[in-house]
Amino acid sequence: MTTMTIRFPDDLTPAIKDCAQAAGLSVNAYVVRAARRSATLDAGRQLAALGLGDDLAGEGDTL
Numbered sequence: 001m002t003t004m005t006i007r008f009p010d011d012l013t014p015a016i017k018d019c020a021q022a023a024g025l026s027v028n029a030y031v032v033r034a035a036r037r038s039a040t041l042d043a044g045r046q047l048a049a050l051g052l053g054d055d056l057a058g059e060g061d062t063l
Contacts, residue, residue, distance in 0.1 A: 006031070
């Protein structure tokens with residue numbers, strides 16, 4: 001596991017902490033989940049742009 005230092009704007013920090021608590025997650029788990037979701041969406045968009053998602057039609061997966 002890699003440790004990273006991330007800087008957040010002061011005005012965003014309370015919202016991140018509040019959302020993490022509301023989700024029942026630590027701030028770390030909340031930020032990891034958000035980063036994972038964003039990376040997955042970005043990868044899906046890249047596949048869609050290449051037309052590679054067309055093979056998934058009818059399989060229950062859509063991009």
